[in-house]
Amino acid sequence: MALRLYNTLTNQKELFEPIEPGKVGIYVCGPTVYKDSHIGHAVGPVIFDALKKYLVYKGYHVKLVVNITDVDDKIILESQRLGLSMRELAEQVSKGYFEALDKLGVDSIDVFPRATEHIGHIIELIQRLGENGAAYEVNGDVYFDISRCPNYGCLSNRKSEDQAEGTRQLAGGGKRNAGDFALWKAAKESEVGWDSPWGRGRPGWHIECSAMSMHYLGESFDIHGGGMDLVFPHHENEVAQSVTATGKPFAKYWLHNGLTRVRTKAAGGEWKNEKMSKSLGNIKPIRELLEEYPPQAIRFFLLSTHYRRPIDFSDDAIQSVLKGMTNIYRLLERLERLSGEDVYHSKGSVTTMEELARTETDKAFRNEIHSAHLHYLENLDDDFNTAGAIAVLYELCNSINRYIDQQRLETHPNKDQLTLALEGARTVAMLGQILGLLREPIGKTTGGDALAGQLMGLFIEMRAEARQNKNFALADAIRHKLKTLHIVLEDRPDGSTDWHKE
RNA sequence: GGCGGCAUGGCCAAGUGGUUCAAGGCGACGGAUUGCAAAUCCGUUAUCCGAGGGUUCGAAUCCCUCUGCCGCCUCCA
Structure with a gap:
């Protein structure tokens, strides 16, 4: 079986083939840390954490990098408003972000690089662009000249000349093209800054991701991910500056997840769905959400929709997913109760099932488990269709419950059949765990009380x-x-x- | 104005040309089970996939038009 992924660069599903066989490098754009994280910030990490787990399951060695942008105009403004230093604010917000990811079971991220820890790499990269004639300085600001990048617009499929109308023309700045973007910004007296060949300043928005991804994953790497709202200008600019600097391809596959939407009441009084965004002020801090629902359910919820589709966030939606997920846990509990064995930490054994299935009924049941297993993986191979895969999980649970009921294993336990059902349950747990789900029992009782x-x-x-x-x-x-x-x-x-x- | 995405049952949500194409979840209703429940199982709940055309032997699935919603083009996961 082969994994196919939808690549934003080509707008189609492509066979996934890492640049270097057996090894995969993934870079995902993390948050700019100036305000509390909302659920949307967790979508990318959860999806790519799950994707990494799947790739590891398939035998790849995977390095996953999620950056923290901790230097930026908005952080400066917000920190001034709060009377904190930029670093203090960034640390505070990052801490909340990490706690949320931890609760959501996102534990496979290898590095969380911060922009401020890579100023040297950023400056080097800008210098390379200057040497290639693609960067120019204007009063301490350094811009990228998009006219030096013939393929500019290849990712987002837009031409800069078409963008003119309806676009705010940035005042002054001395930019050569309206689409040129800042690589380095001169710092004002009171602002944080680093010494550079162009004077004291700080990095522009996009350059840090190019510098850090190349530093950790090489100048060409496999997968670059992020929210769909980042396709332009952020990722477009990353491609432009990276390719122009190195002369090599940048990321091979670009994966973009759908945005989280939330129902809000418009001025006119009617309801509408719009993206959850810090700048729109319609966010629900993820901290609050994780207090209201079991974090495991939030993860399950996020993976219950295909990653490229938008997710409308509502209490009803989470509740129904929570209910469904609980039913899966019930099956796992049922088998632990009937067999007295652990289902979570033991992989299902195919040979055990082959040996135990003797009657036609048992063989049919065994086949249901096998085909579910296959079907599950097929779904994941098809552009990482976690929603389809989870549906298979439900079907498998139904098969197992039906088998237990029909064979009356509650009242007439048969050792071999019970083991067969147990292996089925272990398969459910194992398959879920590929995506970081069903890793351990959830509060059946009140826990340790x-x-x-x-x-x-x-x-x-x-x-x-x-x-x-x-x-x-x-x-x-x-x-x-x-x-x-x-x-x-x-x-x-x-x-x-x-x-x-x- | 430009670019892109979406529209599937009461709600959520897979499926992108042809026996498994109308999955799966939640909800609802009926039945089995139960002292009654809960849990579980069985059954019912979209002749139809935003609207209208077209291509095809055949389309939710391809093409065109239209409508609605959303995202990006300015900071944003």
Whole structure:
């Protein structure tokens, strides 16, 4: 099976072939850290973290780099407003960003380079551009001359001359072309700055990504990712300056994820969906979101839509995904309960299944697991269709539940069949884990609260007694009252009772 | 004005020419199971894929027109 990815550069799905066989370098544009991160900032990292995990599963050695842009006009302005230094603000915002990623299970990023740690590399790169005649200085500012890059516009498919109308003409500046962009900006007295051949200043917006990606991944690397809003001008400019500086291709595959949208009320009173954006002021800090929902559910939610499509964020949408995800966990719990074995940390064994499946029914079941496994990977190979893959997971869960019910394994346990079902559940967990899902049980009980467990044991015992005495009024009263505390009881065929929080 | 994307059942969401093409999830309804529930299973819930044309033996899937929404062209994941 071969992975195909949609490349923004060519506007089509292409067979993925790394520049160097077996090794993959991925660079993803991270946030400019001047305000709290919102869920949109987590989309890219979650998707590319999942993609890396999949590539690793396929046997590649992958290096994933996500940058932090920590020097920029907006950070300077915001820090002045807050009475902080630029560095202090950047650190503070970055910290929140990292905490969010950590909760979302984004743990495969190898480096988080910061622009301010690579000023030397940035200056070198600008100098190379100057040597190539593509950079020019005007009063301490240095601009990139897009007329020196014949392919300018190749990524975003636009021609600079078509852009004139409707575009704000930037005042002054002495730029040769309207589309020229700053590589280096002269610093004002009060602003942070670094010494450079052009005087004290700071990097322009795009140059840091070229400098850092090349530094960590080489002048040509495999995958460059980011939000769709970055295609122009950010990524277009990255391509232009990188190719012009090195004379080599820059990123081979450009992957762009859809933007997160949110329903907002327009001035006229009608609702509309628009992108979640710091500048539009319609953001919900990711910190708050992660307090409202299990982080695992947010990750599941983000991967339940194809990465190139926009995601409309709403409580209803997360709730329904949370419900669905919980049902998968229920199946995994069911098998741990029935088999007494761990399903999360043990890979499914094909040979075990081959040996155990003897009857036609068992063989058919085994085949369902195998084909689901294949189907799942096929989906991921097709432009990383995580939504399609997750659908396969649900189907597999249904197969396993059906098998357990039809073979009456709850009441008539058969060791081999139980093992077969267990291997199915392990397959579910293993497949989910390829995307960083289903890594460990989620709060079935109240977690480590021993007292709660003991109290629940008492309630269940009292209720069992009542039921034995046919005192159903009391038994039901106990259950109903627990329900008001969002505790649900489930009676098992063997007379035992489980409980979980809703 | 230019460039690009999207429009699938009550909601979310796969599918981009042809027995698995109308997946999957949530919700709803009916049934099995249960003392009753919960969970689980079974069944029903889009003759149709924004509208209208066209190409084709055949289209949600290709082409054209139209409508609506969104993104970018200025900072933005």
